[in-house]
Amino acid sequence: MTTDMLHTEDRKTIVREAYQAVTSTGGAVACKLYGDSQLSLVPAPARDMALGVANHMAFADIRPGDHVLDIGCGGGIDTVLAASSAAPDGVVHALDFLPEMLARTQRAAAEAGLSEVVRTAEGEMESLPLPDASVDVIVSNGVINLSPRKSRVFAECARVMRPGGRFCVSDITIVEEQLPPEVLVHPAAWAG
Numbered sequence: 001m002t003t004d005m006l007h008t009e010d011r012k013t014i015v016r017e018a019y020q021a022v023t024s025t026g027g028a029v030a031c032k033l034y035g036d037s038q039l040s041l042v043p044a045p046a047r048d049m050a051l052g053v054a055n056h057m058a059f060a061d062i063r064p065g066d067h068v069l070d071i072g073c074g075g076g077i078d079t080v081l082a083a084s085s086a087a088p089d090g091v092v093h094a095l096d097f098l099p100e101m102l103a104r105t106q107r108a109a110a111e112a113g114l115s116e117v118v119r120t121a122e123g124e125m126e127s128l129p130l131p132d133a134s135v136d137v138i139v140s141n142g143v144i145n146l147s148p149r150k151s152r153v154f155a156e157c158a159r160v161m162r163p164g165g166r167f168c169v170s171d172i173t174i175v176e177e178q179l180p181p182e183v184l185v186h187p188a189a190w191a192g
């Protein structure tokens with residue numbers, strides 16, 4: 001028998017349960033992070049579930065026709081913004097491991113008139129359900145920090161990215177030495 005020193009499954013369960021429990025942020029995160037011109041493109045289902053840590057979409061330089069991957073799309077705020085730039089011929093793959101988040105993203109895309117551009121995908125960032133060299137841009141907001149296997153996530157990003165592709169993410173990091181062990185191993189810390 002082998003022991004998983006990274007507690008991979010336990011940590012994923014903690015993260016799943018934490019985000020299943022979120023029903024709305026009431027738009028507070030969206031209003032804090034995004035500008036009015038961006039918010040005007042985003043329907044309520046996505047705006048009310050924004051859970052990101054920053055606003056990198058202004059720098060992602062998504063162009064019409066781009067194929068984009070949003071890792072951990074949540075309620076879909078960055079997916080909708082990406083889709084409005086990639087439309088009409090581009091594609092945004094919105095990936096999340098929670099079906100309820102994907103349903104919300106689909107609703108937001110439909111309300112924004114972007115259903116043709118957005119393709120939701122249920123899956124894990126450590127094993128992306130996309131072919132090699134299939135995306136031009138990867139975006140992700142507040143998600144990679146949640147993975148117990150971050151090097152695996154980066155390897156998967158390199159696999160699915162086309163040559164010359166762009167990687168534009170916002171995330172959080174900590175200086176582990178500055179935190180006491182009881183905080184570092186606390187489920188709330190793992191769940192972001």
Ligand SMILES: C[S@@+](CC[C@H](N)C(=O)[O-])C[C@H]1O[C@@H](n2cnc3c(N)ncnc32)[C@H](O)[C@@H]1O
Binds near residue numbers: 016052075123140192
């Ligand atoms: C902090 S929220 C960010 C959501 C969205 N990016 C935003 O800015 O509002 C994290 C999201 O990542 C998803 N997630 C966490 N771990 C994941 C994993 N291993 N694979 C796929 N999605 C994951 C969660 O279900 C949740 O929707």
